[in-house]
Structure formats: C-alpha cells, structure tokens
Amino acid sequence: MKSSLIALSAAAVVAIVITGVKDRAALVEKFGIGRSNLHTDRQMQPDTPSSPPIDVQAVADRLQEAAPVLTAQAPQPQQAPVPPAQPQPADKGQPADQPTAPQPAAEPKVDESALRYFASRGDKVRLQAEISRLQALYPNWVPPADPLAVPQSGDKQLETMWQLYAEGRYAELRKAIADRRTADTGWQPPADLLDRLDVAEARARLVNASDLKQYATVIEIGAATPSLLACSDIDVLWRVAEAFVHTGKEPRSVDAYSYILKNCTNPQERLASVQKASALLPYQAMQRLLALEQPAVSGAREFDGIRDELARRFVADGNADPKLDVAADYVSRVARLAETQGLASDALLLGWYQLRRENAPEAETWFRAARAKEDSASASQGLALALVARKAPQEAEDVMYRWRSDSKDATDTYLAAAANLMALQPPANISEDVLGRMAKEVIAQKYVPAAQQFGWYARALNQPQTAARWFETALRWKPDDEPSAYGLAITREQLNDRRGVAEVQRLWAGRSQRIATLDETSPSASSVGASLQPPARLPQSVARAAVPTQPAYGGGAAEPPGLAVRTEAMETVTVQRGTRKPRGCSTTKDASLLSPDAALSRGWCLMDLNRPMEAVAAFERALKGSARQTREDAAYGQSLAYLRAGLSNNAAVAATRAPQSRERAAELQVSILADRALAAYGAKRYRETLIYLDQRAQIKRETIDLMVLRGYCYLNLEMFGDAARIFNAAAATGSKDANRGLADLKRATRPETSG
Secondary structure, X not given: OHHHHHHHHHHHHHHHHHHOHHHHHHHHHHHOOOOOOOOOOOOOOOOOOOOOOOOOHHHHHHHHHOHHHHHOOOOOOOOOOOOOOOOOOOOOOOOOOOOOOOOOOOOOOOOOHHHHHHHHHOOHXXXXXXXXXXXXXXXXXXXXXXXXXXXXXXXXXXXXXHHHHHOOOHHHHHHHHHHHHHHOOOOOOOHHHHHHHHHHHHHHHHHHHHHOOOHHHHHHHHHXXXXXXXXXXXXXXXXXXXXXXXXXXXXHHHHHHHHHHHHOOOHHHHHHHHHHHHOOOOHHHHHHHHOOOOEOOOOOEOOHHHHHHHHHHHHHHHHHOOOOOOOHHHHHHHHHHHHHHOOHHHHHHHHHHHHHOOOHHHHHHHHHHHHHXXXXXXXXXXXXXXXXXXXXXXXXXXXXXXXXXXXXXXXXXXXXXXXXXXXXXXXXXXXXXXXXXXXXXXXXXXXXXHHHHHHHHHHHOOOHHHHHHHHHHHHHHOOOOHHHHHHHHXXXXXXXXXXXXXXXXXXXXXXXXXXHOXXXXXXXXXXXXXXXXXXXXXXXXXXXXXOOOOOOOOOOOOOOOOOOHHHHHHHOOOOOXXXXXXXXXXXXXXXXXXXXXXXXXXXXXXXXXXXXXXXXXXXHHHOOOOOHHHHHHHHHHHHHHHHHOOOHHHHHHHHXXXXXXXXXXXXXXXXXXXXXXXXXXXXXXXXXXXXXXXXXXXXXXXXXXXXXXXXXXXXXXXXXXXXXXXXXXXXXXXOHHHHHHHHHHHHHHHHHHHO
16 A cells, blocks of 8 residues: 555656646646745745635636646746857957857756666656656756666765655655754755655645545645646546545536546546546436547447446436436447346346336336346335236235335335235235235234225125224224225215214314215115125135224324315316216126116216215226217216225326316316325325426316415425415415414424524
8 A cells, every 4th residue: 555655646746747837836826726835945834825715616627727738748847948148249349250159058957866766776667757857857968878877965864865755754754854954954955855745745635535535625635736636646536536526516526537538548547537437426427428438449439348337327327316318328238238148137227227217018027037037125026016007916916925024115015016906996806815914914014005995895895894994993093094084984884883974074074075975975874785795705814803902983183284185176076967866776787787878877876876986897888888978978987986986096097098078188187186196295295296286286276275285295395485375375265274284384493483
C-alpha cells in the first residue's frame, strides 16, 4: 500500500511540472481555487486562501474547462532562456559599423540531486519522471547518459530527506527540514523538494478523507490542490468523482468522469473509470459517459469487454424504476445472455423488468425459466404475481406456499394470491387442504382482505354462519373495513338476525349508505337462503378457524373520514331502468341456460336484490347475445355489479366489452376512479390516491366526501398547506368530516408550531 501511494505521489508531481508554473498560476486565478504553492522562498508555510469558502463546482468546472491545459504539451519553463541580445546603438566614440557583442546568457544551475537519488534506488519510473521534469524546466539541459555518474552533492542530510520523501514519511521529512533550518539559518531546502512534499501531503489527506467517507473534505482538498486533478493520478480523480455523488452533486461527478474519458489515454484506467461510474451514477448519466467511448484498435468498441455487465446493471435500474425507458439493445443483450449462459439471475432480471412494465405474459416466461434453473423465493414471487395478473391465482398460491415465510414480501405475495383465489367468479373448486393452509396463514398474519374474501366465499357456498364469523374476524382486525361490515350485515339478515343487523347499521350510521338502506333493498332472509344452492361446503377446519373470541362485532376505533366514499361513489352509478320490485330471481337458475334477453332481465333483478356476483354471471350470458343493445346493457350491468362488489378492476374490464354511450362511459369511469382512489387510500398509497382523484375531477366535479379524502391524502403526505385549503373549503359547506379533518390537521402541526 505504501509503495503504491509513493508511486502515485511521484506521478502527481510530474503532472505539476508538466503543467508548468505559468499555466498553473493562470488556472488558480481563473477558478478562484487559492494561491499557488510554487514560491521559491520557502521560509514560511504555503499561503492559505483568504478568499470566501471554495465553490465545490469550481473543481468540476476546471476538469472540463482546463482540459486543454492539462493535456497539452509541456509549457514553457519557469525560467525561460534569455532571448538573443538586440543590437545596441553605437557609442558616439565608436564606429557605427562595429556592433556591440551580445552578452552570453547565464546558464541556470540544474539541481540533479533527485535524478541521481532515484537512479541509485533503481526507481526507473521516478527517474524518467524527473528527467521529463527537468527537460520541461530547462530546455537546453541534456540528461546524463549515466545518472549514477552525476557527482554527489556531498549533502548527506539532503540525501536522507529525499529518502524520507520516497518512503512516504512526510511528517519526519518536515521535521528534518525544520531541524536543519534551525541549526543552519543560511540553508534553504530545494524548492523542488518542498513542491513535491506539499502535493504528496495533500494527496495523503485526500485519500484518508475518502477512505473515511468525509466527502466534503475530499472536494475541498481537491479544490485547493488542482495539480492533483490530472490523468497522472487517476485514483484522485475517481475519489473526487465519488465525493461529488455522495454530496448530492451528481452532474459534477459526470463532469469528472467525462474529463477522464475525454483526456486520459490509459485503456485500463478508462475501462475502470466506466466501471466505477456505473456503480454510482444512474442510467441516463451513464449514457452521457458511454457516448465518449472510442473505437478500439481491432475495430470493436472500447468498452465491449464490460458491455454485458453494463446491460445487466441498466436492466436492474429499470426494475427499480418502472418509468425508466432502458434501450432495447440492453434488454435484448441480457436476453441473449440468459439463453446462452443459462443463469437464473439473468432470467430474474428480465422477469422483474417485464413485470414492472405490466407485461405479465413475458414476465411469466422468464420467471418460469429462472425457476427451472433455480427455484428461489424471488423467482417464485415474481411468477406468482405474473399468474395473479393473468387471473391464475390458484397456481400462484401453490407456487408461493413453499416460500410464504421467506420474507415479508413473500408473505404478502402469498396472501394476495390466496385472496385472489377466493375472489374468483364463479367460485373456484378449492380442496380442503388448500383452504385449510390458506386459513391458517390468513389468521396468523391477520390479513383483512383474505379474511373478507373467506366470508364472501362462504356465502357463495351457502354457509352464512361461517361467512358471518369471517366477516366478524376481519372487522376485529380492521374495524373500519366497510366491505366486511356490509358483508356481515347482509349475512346476518340472511340468518334473520335483526338485532345483529341493527347493531351494524348503528355503528355505520352516516358512514355507509348501502348499510343504512339495507332494509329497503334486501329481500327476506328466507328468499336469500333459498336462492343459494352450493355444490360444496367449506371444511369444518376452515369454518372453525374463523370463530371469533367475542360473540359479535362490537365496533372499534372511528374510521378516518372519507373512507365511506367507496359506497357513495358506487351508489352514484344508478340503474337507469326505473324503480321496480325484485321478482323472478328469488330461486337459483343456471344463467347459461337462459336466452340473452332473459339473462339480462335476471341480471337487473339480482342487482335489485343486492346479489352482484350472481348478477355478474347473468350479464355474462347476456353478453353472448347478438343484439347490440342487449350486449351494451349487459356490459353496463356487469360493470355495475363488479363495482358493487368492490372489484373496480373487473368493472373497468367489463365496461369495455361492448360500446357504451358517452354518458354511461363517463358515469362508469367516475365511479371506477373513485373506487380505485379509495382502495389506494386504504393501502396508504396517498400519492396514487391523488392521481385517481385528479383523473376523476377531470370528468366530474369533486364531491365533498372526495374533497375530504383529498385533504387527508395531503395531511398524510405532510402537505399541510394544501390540506388546510381543502378542509376549509369542504368545511364551509357544513361537512362534519371536513371539520374533523381540520382538527386532525391542527393536532398534526401542533408540535411544529410549538417548537
């Protein structure tokens, strides 16, 4: 380590000399970095800048603007040779035709002590660097054929000082110089030695600060010692570039790496620079650097040797940011690697990249390839998500069961697959073993969406007692879950539990319109019970698993205002067919045996009975009709049914299955966006909620309850000014929820105002 540090220090010194005193002084003046440390009088320590604090951007700016200076040929020496004497006017007493003889220029004395010292040490690198330095300073100087033949100065102390410098013992060298000055007041150390020492010490401080991750100090030292920032010491340039990244100045880091690629010629160092940059800089910044690539001697591109590595890195960046548009060349390169090298890691990269771009079929292909090579949690999780996306949750549950406890993400993926499996319409034929293991995991994780789906699944199999227990369980875990409360209410009504229904209605008074109006829209319990003739029953082990520790739902903490908007938004989509009494659908019928028109009528009847999932099947049959109006009404009805069941994504798909009038399309879009906003808010994805609300507001004026929801999004995002504006506007209409929002806002901001 010490020997490499010494070599780098010597290389930096060569850069100083080659740059030249005159040009360095110009750089210092141009970039305001501070005074140069090139004084010949070394009785005092180098001057420190008296100007304002260093602008760190000056370093990066210098890297770009000073490139011609740093890479040019050696400038004129500090001590320029005396120009030829000009003819002088003739003296009055001297003939005019006898010109005055020119005075010979005094040849400067060349200090060859360092030259002889490096030669005696056998250090060929430093020997050549010293020869280049002296030639730049003294153009008329001719290097000796045998540096060892240079006469010794006879100054043993000076020889010792050079040895201390070569060994990197800078503190001891400083002490030796000070001691000799004290003992011999007439002695002056060679300016060359002091120059080298100043730069070597600055480099050592910069490297130490970089190792300690003191990045601001790295930039300060680099700014104060511009001679370090040269191709001769590439390691220093790397460290300064890294410091810019870690201090939030990414563009300055790009400038530093660009300087290297524009001016430095060592192929290995250029390649290493791109590798280091790729570990620090994002995709777009790396494209700027790769544009500086030079053609190789063989005709290939300069960085072809690391092109595969870069492609993998860029695709991984695309996995982290779904909005990042990675060039197709990089994606196809990784695909070729996955096919030729057969690495599971490459297939995983491609799987996640495609999944993040909602290309589920392509993602599924790559995840299956990854699992074939190595069955891992990541591959299984990706495959399960792709399967859920293409509505194959049964296989997704099976794929993830083995890995369900590997990580929190794996657990969430398994539970999502389980919930989607039970939400299938018509209900999937799930074995008792699978139901049992899903129930065990749902209870262990207290996963509300899956518990709610167990309730709906039990209702579909005509097991209302089991369904009620699952809904009660979901409400114990999340008292503000309106769909579970609604499921519990209609299930208790099916069981003729009037007191239980009244209790749910009391707890949800003013928060759910469909729960409040349940008595007006629901049929008698006997008719509901008679309408469901399931082909199978939930196993007893699953039924018992949902039995609550308390006999009934007793409510809980108040729901944040705005969540009740789910029902209000869906109820704004009204069936424009007039008010009628439900009839003709109290008994179970196979909708596939009906004509399209009859199935359409049955679908509306089932909607009036608030049996949306049965209505979905009826509308599905009506969609197969040939009459355009029948198919249009069926698509509209099926979308309404899905909305009432809380399945906004299904509703969006159903709405596209047949052309709709502009009014109906807008009506459905408004409700779907509102439902998605509620779902996103419930998942605490507040920015996504605002996006849905903004999209809805472009179609229809925002209602007061949605304004309150928007206010709570701002509150959770700590955008207190926006939250106050929304809550005040809504409160002016008399909204109690808006007033609650203002109170919550005041509580949230009180610590800040008091502090």
